[in-house]
Amino acid sequence: MDHTADGHTQVVREEEAIQHPLGVYFKIWILLFVLSALSYAVDFYQVQGYLRWFLILLFMVLKAGLIIAVFMHMVWERLAMVYFILLPPVLLLTLVAIGSLEADWTFFQRGVYFLKELILEAPASPHH
Amino acid sequence: MSTETMAPDSLELKPGLAGFFDDWSSDQRAFKGVPWGKAMMWIFLVSDTFIFGCFLASYMTVRVSTLDPWPSASEVFALSFGGAPIPLILIAIMTFVLITSSGTMALAVNYGYRKNKWVTFWLLLATALLGATFVGMQVFEWSKLILEEGVRPWGNPMGAAQFGSVFFMVTGFHGFHVSIGVIFLFIFSYKVARGHLDDQTQGWFTKRGGNYEEIEILGLYWHFVDLVWVFIFAFFYLW
Numbered sequence: 283m284d285h286t287a288d289g290h291t292q293v294v295r296e297e298e299a300i301q302h303p304l305g306v307y308f309k310i311w312i313l314l315f316v317l318s319a320l321s322y323a324v325d326f327y328q329v330q331g332y333l334r335w336f337l338i339l340l341f342m343v344l345k346a347g348l349i350i351a352v353f354m355h356m357v358w359e360r361l362a363m364v365y366f367i368l369l370p371p372v373l374l375l376t377l378v379a380i381g382s383l384e385a386d387w388t389f390f391q392r393g394v395y396f397l398k399e400l401i402l403e404a405p406a407s408p409h410h
Numbered sequence: 411m412s413t414e415t416m417a418p419d420s421l422e423l424k425p426g427l428a429g430f431f432d433d434w435s436s437d438q439r440a441f442k443g444v445p446w447g448k449a450m451m452w453i454f455l456v457s458d459t460f461i462f463g464c465f466l467a468s469y470m471t472v473r474v475s476t477l478d479p480w481p482s483a484s485e486v487f488a489l490s491f492g493g494a495p496i497p498l499i500l501i502a503i504m505t506f507v508l509i510t511s512s513g514t515m516a517l518a519v520n521y522g523y524r525k526n527k528w529v530t531f532w533l534l535l536a537t538a539l540l541g542a543t544f545v546g547m548q549v550f551e552w553s554k555l556i557l558e559e560g561v562r563p564w565g566n567p568m569g570a571a572q573f574g575s576v577f578f579m580v581t582g583f584h585g586f587h588v589s590i591g592v593i594f595l596f597i598f599s600y601k602v603a604r605g606h607l608d609d610q611t612q613g614w615f616t617k618r619g620g621n622y623e624e625i626e627i628l629g630l631y632w633h634f635v636d637l638v639w640v641f642i643f644a645f646f647y648l649w
Contacts, residue, residue, distance in 0.1 A: 307517055308513075310516075311513035314512070315509060321643070321644065325497060326498070338644050338648045338649065339644070342640055342643075346637055349633055349636060349637050349640070354633045355626070359444070360429060360441070360444075361426065361429060361430035362429065362430050362433035362434055362440050366441075367452055367456055370459075371459045377463065377464065377467045381467045381468065381470055381471040384471060385471040385473075386475075388475035389475045389477070392477050393477065
């Protein structure tokens with residue numbers, strides 16, 4: 283047994299477990315290049331509207347997934363750690379929801395306010 | 411794998427969901443078979459996710475709520491190499507540089523676990539240099555925007571004033587992360603080349619013996635930096 287100072291032996295275990303073949307890294311690397319090129323193409327060819335947003339999000343999610351899963355070794359981790367890492371950030375969606383409600387309201391209020399200013403500041407009609 | 415090399419508590423590790431409940435209810439450490447440095451790095455990265463998440467959520471809020479038109483990133487970040495300006499080309503190159511560095515980092519981790527000292531060293535050095543290239547291009551991007559385009563945190567000639575504040579805050583914070591990563595990549599390529607990870611030489615700060623696991627932990631940070639860029643690229647530059 284190769285105990286370290288704090289009595290843990292996982293050092294050896296970890297190193298034995300982590301001998302992944304190199305091929306998987308090269309494949310993911312190429313995929314990341316292709317996906318980046320595709321997301322750049324979305325802008326280069328000026329795809330607009332819902333299709334643009336859909337493609338941007340699709341390529342973003344695929345790239346992020348590949349990086350987390352393979353480059354950050356998530357697929358080889360135990361679920362105890364996977365859930366600890368992936369579930370808390372989902373809470374950020376709450377923040378996004380609140381933020382978008384707030385932003386719409388602010389946009390509306392600004393519209394009303396600036397419209398009022400425009401009307402009040404308009405030069406008096408020559409008929410009066 | 412021989413059982414002698416396994417920790418006593420990892421002998422009956424269950425796979426899947428049963429393992430998840432077992433690990434978390436074991437009344438011991440929850441992350442079985444994970445070096446504490448790696449668990450700590452993940453905890454840090456989850457908290458960093460919240461920082462960048464807050465940045466991007468506030469960016470969404472100011473962009474939706476402004477009445478002025480949002481400047482077109484495609485045009486602002488266009489560059490011309492003698493001919494017609496190519497849209498967003500600088501950012502595209504930066505993206506490819508960062509992805510290349512992520513690939514060399516992943517290979518460095520792999521060769522580290524194979525105890526291949528010199529390949530690990532060269533791959534780490536390549537990652538550091540690619541990271542430095544990225545920061546250099548960001549410096550160019552910032553100076554072009556500040557000096558030539560007149561972009562300020564409080565306003566710019568192209569449209570909504572919030573464009574500048576979001577740009578400097580988000581890319582600045584990300585660039586800071588890259589810079590810290592580059593420093594640590596240089597430190598660790600030095601440590602690898604000197605054989606500190608083979609000899610388990612004590613670090614000057616933590617006094618822990620060197621180990622190739624540290625390369626994986628450094629790799630987690632570096633991949634996270636690349637990961638954040640994926641989101642910035644999508645939401646700030648492409649949206």
